Amino acid sequence: MPVVQVEGVHKRFGEVEVLKGIDLSVESGEVVAIIGRSGSGKSTLLRCINGLEQIQSGRIQVAGHGLDASAHGLRDLRKDVGIVFQSYNLFPHLRVGENIMLAPRVVLGVSKVEARSRAEETLAEVGLAERFDAWPDNLSGGQQQRVAIARSLAMRPKVMLFDEVTSALDPELTGEVLATMERLAAHGMTMLLVTHEMAFAERVATTTVFMHQGKVWEMGPSAKLFDAPQTAELKQFLGGGLK
Amino acid sequence: MIREFTQSEFIFILSSARWTLLLTVLSLVLGGLFGFVVAIARTSRLAPLRLLAAGWIGVVQGIPVLILLFLAYYGLSMLGFDLPPIVAASISMAFYASAYLGEIWRGCIQAVPWQQWEASTALAFSRPQQYRYVILPQAMRIAVAPTVGFIVQLVKNTSIVSIIGVIELARAGNLVNNATFQPFKVFGTVALIYFAICWPISLLARRLEGKLNASRAG
Numbered sequence: 185m186p187v188v189q190v191e192g193v194h195k196r197f198g199e200v201e202v203l204k205g206i207d208l209s210v211e212s213g214e215v216v217a218i219i220g221r222s223g224s225g226k227s228t229l230l231r232c233i234n235g236l237e238q239i240q241s242g243r244i245q246v247a248g249h250g251l252d253a254s255a256h257g258l259r260d261l262r263k264d265v266g267i268v269f270q271s272y273n274l275f276p277h278l279r280v281g282e283n284i285m286l287a288p289r290v291v292l293g294v295s296k297v298e299a300r301s302r303a304e305e306t307l308a309e310v311g312l313a314e315r316f317d318a319w320p321d322n323l324s325g326g327q328q329q330r331v332a333i334a335r336s337l338a339m340r341p342k343v344m345l346f347d348e349v350t351s352a353l354d355p356e357l358t359g360e361v362l363a364t365m366e367r368l369a370a371h372g373m374t375m376l377l378v379t380h381e382m383a384f385a386e387r388v389a390t391t392t393v394f395m396h397q398g399k400v401w402e403m404g405p406s407a408k409l410f411d412a413p414q415t416a417e418l419k420q421f422l423g424g425g426l427k
Numbered sequence: 428m429i430r431e432f433t434q435s436e437f438i439f440i441l442s443s444a445r446w447t448l449l450l451t452v453l454s455l456v457l458g459g460l461f462g463f464v465v466a467i468a469r470t471s472r473l474a475p476l477r478l479l480a481a482g483w484i485g486v487v488q489g490i491p492v493l494i495l496l497f498l499a500y501y502g503l504s505m506l507g508f509d510l511p512p513i514v515a516a517s518i519s520m521a522f523y524a525s526a527y528l529g530e531i532w533r534g535c536i537q538a539v540p541w542q543q544w545e546a547s548t549a550l551a552f553s554r555p556q557q558y559r560y561v562i563l564p565q566a567m568r569i570a571v572a573p574t575v576g577f578i579v580q581l582v583k584n585t586s587i588v589s590i591i592g593v594i595e596l597a598r599a600g601n602l603v604n605n606a607t608f609q610p611f612k613v614f615g616t617v618a619l620i621y622f623a624i625c626w627p628i629s630l631l632a633r634r635l636e637g638k639l640n641a642s643r644a645g
Contacts, residue, residue, distance in 0.1 A: 275565075
């Protein structure tokens with residue numbers, strides 16, 4: 185059974201229909217890259233998957249949870265779905281380690297010792313073990329983003345969502361974040377990522393989805409999709425920079 | 428007979444400052460508790476609660492403290508609640524403080540970036556958990572300066588309760604002046620005592636702010 189199953193999802197912001205019937209399913213361990221122009225609905229789709237946006241119709245199932253309207257059900261789903269945002273959003277009043285320990289402590293109710301060991305473990309995973317006691321403000325953007333990834337991982341999610349996580353970073357800091365994600369993918373994490381890093385998508389994603397005008401325009405194994413795009417729109421999107 | 432401004436007059440004025448302090452503390456504690464509820468209601472997701480809190484803030488801020496005081500003292504006594512002046516004074520000052528602190532703290536809560544709500548929502552925090560662990564700790568830092576500013580106002584505004592017969596600092600000064608006709612000495616003393624109360628509060632706030640900022644940069 186797929187970890188993420190999206191069926192016939194429609195989403196409107198007021199009059200504007202942003203998602204016009206999306207079907208998508210992601211198997212365990214799969215890495216799915218979602219690409220497309222700004223305004224194609226790719227970030228919205230990602231945010232619908234953990235209920236940050238409400239859908240008007242359709243069905244979304246994630247890690248065995250239905251996306252129903254109850255606050256309690258939504259919280260259960262979010263325990264299994266991590267998301268990392270473009271703007272890191274670390275808690276500025278807490279040190280790095282405390283940032284990571286907070287949700288496991290408060291939301292999952294794990295012991296302080298367990299939370300601490302999770303924080304140390306996930307920080308090591310993103311290569312920042314020595315920054316446990318640092319303040320977020322004293323880290324570079326790339327480091328903050330890796331802490332944000334560690335913070336999500338400490339909840340032991342079944343799926344990780346990445347929403348343009350390198351878009352706010354200087355080019356030289358992008359690499360360290362992408363390397364962290366690539367390692368995560370290699371360890372078998374199920375991932376959905378909205379990205380503008382085409383080379384990364386082609387190399388790391390098992391499947392790439394091209395969204396256009398609120399629809400899944402084209403999808404398939406990444407290698408095939410990038411090598412031989414079928415639709416004119418994807419050809420234009422991929423080749424746009426070269427002409 | 429005209430009396431001199433002697434040590435006993437000075438001690439009378441100084442000791443009356445206890446009512447000023449008591450009134451400030453009472454209205455701050457009661458008004459602070461109530462104001463906290465108002466601030467949370469004002470930022471609630473439930474529209475009726477938001478409206479109720481906004482209504483309370485609007486009404487209380489739109490009425491002079493003096494009228495609140497008259498309502499509590501004369502109004503309630505008409506209804507059969509014969510409140511001692513200090514109690515009526517505390518109630519009206521607490522209402523006054525609740526509206527202003529509620530509004531100040533609402534602003535501080537809303538000054539926390541919305542991404543902090545989103546990040547904690549995504550980590551499956553419940554709404555009360557978000558307030559407790561993510562939003563309020565950040566809002567508190569923002570709140571120090573304007574809250575202290577308001578407390579200093581509150582200390583000085585307690586002088587208004589002299590009008591219903593509470594002999595606090597300002598009223599005591601007035602009484603002594605009526606007996607001694609030495610306004611500069613008398614009210615100079617009163618002013619100094621107000622200053623001696625308010626200045627340390629401002630100093631404390633500056634230190635508190637410095638400490639909070641230092642912990643962030645540490």
